[in-house]
Amino acid sequence: MGFYLVQFLTGLSDASALFLVACGLSLIFGVLRIVNLAHGSFYMLGAYIAFSLIAYLPQGAFFFWTGILLAALIVGLVGVILEVFLLRRLYSAPELFILFATFGVVLMVQDLSRWLFGAEDILGQMAPGLEGSIDIMGTLLPQYDIALIVIAPLILVGLWLLLNRTRWGILVRAATEDREMSSALGVNQTWLFTTVFFLGSCLAGLGGAVQLPKGGANLLMDLNMIAAAFVIVVVGGMGSIPGAYLASVIIGQLNSFGVLIFPQSTLFLMFLAMAVVLTIRPHGLFGEIEAEEHAAAQTAGTVLKPASKKVRLLGLILLILIFVLPVFVGQFTLVLMTEIALFALVSMSLYFLMTGGMVTFGHAAFFGGGAYSAALLVHHLQTPMELAIFFAPLAVGLLALIIGWFCVRLSGVYFAILTLAFAQICWSVVFQWAEFTGGDDGLLTIWPSKWASEKIVFYYLTMVLCIGGILLLRFFIFTPFGYTMRACRDSALRVDSIGINLRRHQWLAFAIAGVFAGLAGGVYVFSKGSVFPDEMAIPRSFDFLFMVLLGGVETLFGPVAGSAAYTWLHDKIARFDFWQLAIGCIFIFLVVAFPRGIAGSVHNRFGKFFED
Amino acid sequence: MPADSQDIMLKVEGLNTFYGKAQILFDMVLEVKRGEVNVLLGRNGAGKTTTLKSIMGIVAPKSGTITFKGKAINGLPPFKTCALGLGYVPEDRRIFSRLSILENFEVGKQTPREGLEPWTPERLFELFPNLGERRHHAGGTLSGGEQQMLTIARTLMGNPEMIILDEPSEGLAPVIVEQLAQTIQRLKSEGVSMLLAEQNLNFARTVCDRAYIVYLGRTHHESAIDNLSQQAYEKYCAL
Ligand SMILES: Nc1ncnc2c1ncn2[C@@H]1O[C@H](COP(=O)(O)OP(=O)(O)O)[C@@H](O)[C@H]1O
Ligand SMILES: [Mg+2]
Numbered sequence: 001m002g003f004y005l006v007q008f009l010t011g012l013s014d015a016s017a018l019f020l021v022a023c024g025l026s027l028i029f030g031v032l033r034i035v036n037l038a039h040g041s042f043y044m045l046g047a048y049i050a051f052s053l054i055a056y057l058p059q060g061a062f063f064f065w066t067g068i069l070l071a072a073l074i075v076g077l078v079g080v081i082l083e084v085f086l087l088r089r090l091y092s093a094p095e096l097f098i099l100f101a102t103f104g105v106v107l108m109v110q111d112l113s114r115w116l117f118g119a120e121d122i123l124g125q126m127a128p129g130l131e132g133s134i135d136i137m138g139t140l141l142p143q144y145d146i147a148l149i150v151i152a153p154l155i156l157v158g159l160w161l162l163l164n165r166t167r168w169g170i171l172v173r174a175a176t177e178d179r180e181m182s183s184a185l186g187v188n189q190t191w192l193f194t195t196v197f198f199l200g201s202c203l204a205g206l207g208g209a210v211q212l213p214k215g216g217a218n219l220l221m222d223l224n225m226i227a228a229a230f231v232i233v234v235v236g237g238m239g240s241i242p243g244a245y246l247a248s249v250i251i252g253q254l255n256s257f258g259v260l261i262f263p264q265s266t267l268f269l270m271f272l273a274m275a276v277v278l279t280i281r282p283h284g285l286f287g288e289i290e291a292e293e294h295a296a297a298q299t300a301g302t303v304l305k306p307a308s309k310k311v312r313l314l315g316l317i318l319l320i321l322i323f324v325l326p327v328f329v330g331q332f333t334l335v336l337m338t339e340i341a342l343f344a345l346v347s348m349s350l351y352f353l354m355t356g357g358m359v360t361f362g363h364a365a366f367f368g369g370g371a372y373s374a375a376l377l378v379h380h381l382q383t384p385m386e387l388a389i390f391f392a393p394l395a396v397g398l399l400a401l402i403i404g405w406f407c408v409r410l411s412g413v414y415f416a417i418l419t420l421a422f423a424q425i426c427w428s429v430v431f432q433w434a435e436f437t438g439g440d441d442g443l444l445t446i447w448p449s450k451w452a453s454e455k456i457v458f459y460y461l462t463m464v465l466c467i468g469g470i471l472l473l474r475f476f477i478f479t480p481f482g483y484t485m486r487a488c489r490d491s492a493l494r495v496d497s498i499g500i501n502l503r504r505h506q507w508l509a510f511a512i513a514g515v516f517a518g519l520a521g522g523v524y525v526f527s528k529g530s531v532f533p534d535e536m537a538i539p540r541s542f543d544f545l546f547m548v549l550l551g552g553v554e555t556l557f558g559p560v561a562g563s564a565a566y567t568w569l570h571d572k573i574a575r576f577d578f579w580q581l582a583i584g585c586i587f588i589f590l591v592v593a594f595p596r597g598i599a600g601s602v603h604n605r606f607g608k609f610f611e612d
Numbered sequence: 613m614p615a616d617s618q619d620i621m622l623k624v625e626g627l628n629t630f631y632g633k634a635q636i637l638f639d640m641v642l643e644v645k646r647g648e649v650n651v652l653l654g655r656n657g658a659g660k661t662t663t664l665k666s667i668m669g670i671v672a673p674k675s676g677t678i679t680f681k682g683k684a685i686n687g688l689p690p691f692k693t694c695a696l697g698l699g700y701v702p703e704d705r706r707i708f709s710r711l712s713i714l715e716n717f718e719v720g721k722q723t724p725r726e727g728l729e730p731w732t733p734e735r736l737f738e739l740f741p742n743l744g745e746r747r748h749h750a751g752g753t754l755s756g757g758e759q760q761m762l763t764i765a766r767t768l769m770g771n772p773e774m775i776i777l778d779e780p781s782e783g784l785a786p787v788i789v790e791q792l793a794q795t796i797q798r799l800k801s802e803g804v805s806m807l808l809a810e811q812n813l814n815f816a817r818t819v820c821d822r823a824y825i826v827y828l829g830r831t832h833h834e835s836a837i838d839n840l841s842q843q844a845y846e847k848y849c850a851l
Contacts, residue, residue, distance in 0.1 A: 167718060182719055184691075
């Protein structure tokens with residue numbers, strides 16, 4: 001009995017940090033309409049900064065808590081810097097680009113933290129006066145857990161008072177409903193945004209700082225937390241702070257008891273909880289139905305045209321070049337080209353989804369899923385390469401059907417977040433279930449069949465599969481199915497009202513995209529000879545998104561051009577020690593400088609030349 | 613300063629506004645003198661709302677000048693326009709439905725303006741007794757007429773010297789329209805200038821001084837409302 005009670009209290013104390021981070025995220029989203037992916041990074045910074053401050057300040061309870069609060073404030077200031085110098089320039093840019101810029105910040109904070117605080121996991125200091133444990137019916141519970149259990153409701157009440165009893169809070173709630181109107185009533189939105197961002201970031205920092213004595217600090221905290229916070233916000237209902245608390249408690253309990261039942265992956269239980277809630281209440285426990293205006297499609301506006309004669313000619317030249325390339329270059333370039341082709345196929349499948357208004361942040365789950373399906377078949381069943389490559393896309397198609405079933409119920413940012421959360425869950429299953437998947441060590445020696453083991457043969461095999469896949473996706477885009485998808489993107493309501501089953505359409509598209517990404521993954525694993533969980537991780541999803549954006553969302557050539565540019569760039573940069581920092585900077589720079597993507601900009605400037 | 617420029621509250625000259633590549637307003641001109649209540653008459657889609665939003669700074673005009681109390685306000689964000697004393701009552705009311713009436717007022721609150729008796733919730737409840745009874749109710753629970761009163765009251769909390777009202781009578785029951793006309797006349801008697809957009813000619817006749825006929829994004833015809841030629845009205849405004 002005591003054991004279960006302690007387990008329950010542990011879950012409640014785990015919920016605290018989750019709640020602090022999630023309610024900050026929710027608050028920022030409510031007012032700024034920005035999903036700040038760097039929010040998890042702020043949580044991580046909170047932990048590192050608190051650690052450094054506490055180590056620097058004198059001993060004692062007073063200085064300990066001062067350190068925690070100071071850390072939260074410093075993180076809040078970092079948030080202000082981000083808002084004022086970066087986000088403010090981007091408010092009129094498409095949502096997706098803003099997300100991108102914030103992901104650039106995630107990468108930068110990753111490397112900066114590694115540089116400043118080291119790569120080793122850090123054990124947090126104990127809170128003075130709360131080092132001991134209390135005995136609950138024979139089971140021990142750390143005293144600090146009690147402190148954590150108390151903190152979350154205190155913050156909940158404090159926030160409630162702030163939002164309901166102060167002028168600032170009223171302005172925040174007004175802006176959450178209608179920013180334009182509150183601006184026309186004389187409220188300076190710029191100032192309001194900055195203060196909200198400050199508070200939200202402080203809360204993330206505080207979350208990281210208060211969990212320090214319990215969980216310490218490490219470099220995986222940021223993405224783990226952002227995925228968990230998304231789940232909480234989606235389960236609790238976007239913008240609802242009590243909802244965030246309730247969801248945090250539910251997730252905290254699942255973590256705490258889940259370990260007993262299903263030690264491989266507690267995140268998997270999170271998935272189940274989310275699935276149940278979203279099936280019953282698509283907008284979360286306390287969420288309200290979003291007004292249509294907020295879900296406006298961002299990529300709308302350009303009409304995709306079938307390729308003109310000149311573009312076709314260009315494509316043909318490219319094909320010939322690809323065919324004769326092996327005569328002129330060495331193995332190294334062939335391997336790079338193979339990789340580019342595979343990524344181009346994944347990007348194209350992502351682009352295909354985006355033409356239907358479905359911007360997924362979890363495409364790596366499909367790519368990595370394909371890679372792991374093939375690798376697992378080879379590793380456990382000694383399946384030959386041909387069969388493994390055949391089954392990988394089918395397995396991923398099935399996965400996509402399952403994930404898609406939930407995701408297509410939502411749209412816009414909600415959709416994006418949900419896909420991200422699912423991908424993180426897939427990653428965690430692969431990462432944690434080491435007996436089956438090899439865990440962090442990956443699966444090795446997955447080599448092609450004998451006939452394809454020459455690099456040049458594998459190059460041609462890849463090219464045939466990828467070019468075939470890309471052309472097939474292109475073909476889909478110009479079928480009635482493709483036109484309906486674009487109609488779904490541009491006006492979901494109208495499509496629904498003329499009797500087209502929107503969800504089923506999107507669901508099918510999701511599965512198709514999954515199949516092609518899975519195919520690329522299946523081939524990829526044989527080209528590398530191994531697979532690691534990184535292929536499924538969130539940064540991978542962003543690689544693909546970035547390839548599409550780099551190429552520009554307005555042209556069909558975009559994804560291919562983007563993959564080539566990005567893979568080449570990555571190949572050059574990844575040799576440096578702090579390359580994520582560089583990539584992060586480049587992300588941010590490109591988003592600020594070319595809000596239409598590179599191919600989009602070229603298209604703008606030279607578009608006339610390519611018309612018939 | 614020329615003698616009469618004191619009297620001009622709002623002056624719009626050569627206003628051109630675009631949505632994307634589509635030009636909506638073409639060299640729009642209009643003027644409101646201090647204490648005057650003027651109206652833009654025109655069919656749906658004529659460009660009335662776009663004109664009013666351009667004045668407020670909610671959409672950015674491409675060219676043209678907008679002067680308010682002798683000060684150029686084009687390019688200013690809405691909150692600054694509002695702070696100068698120009699209030700805005702939007703066409704679709706846009707009350708904050710999850711905020712109570714008092715909280716809606718709080719959003720509109722601005723510092724008092726010299727020479728004007730500041731509006732307080734109590735003074736507003738005298739003007740709109742219905743709202744007083746439901747001051748703690750959420751905006752979303754009010755009836756259409758009450759919501760229209762709330763948007764006006766909320767804008768008054770900013771102590772504006774001039775108010776822009778976009779089709780205030782639209783969708784209201786005749787009794788409520790009458791009440792609205794009285795409110796507008798009362799505000800006018802307190803010296804508040806106003807610019808309305810309307811499609812309801814009878815309503816406009818009861819409250820307005822001068823009328824501009826807006827057709828396809830241009831000001832086509834300007835006259836005192838009593839002299840408005842029936843011919844011009846029918847040509848450009850009637851359906
Ligand atoms: N957000 C918008 N984007 C594109 N066109 C718009 C937008 N709002 C209005 N329009 C167009 O501008 C024109 C003028 O509209 P509006 O100013 O609302 O007219 P009114 O208020 O006189 O009915 C209409 O043709 C309308 O279709
Ligand atoms: Mg209108």
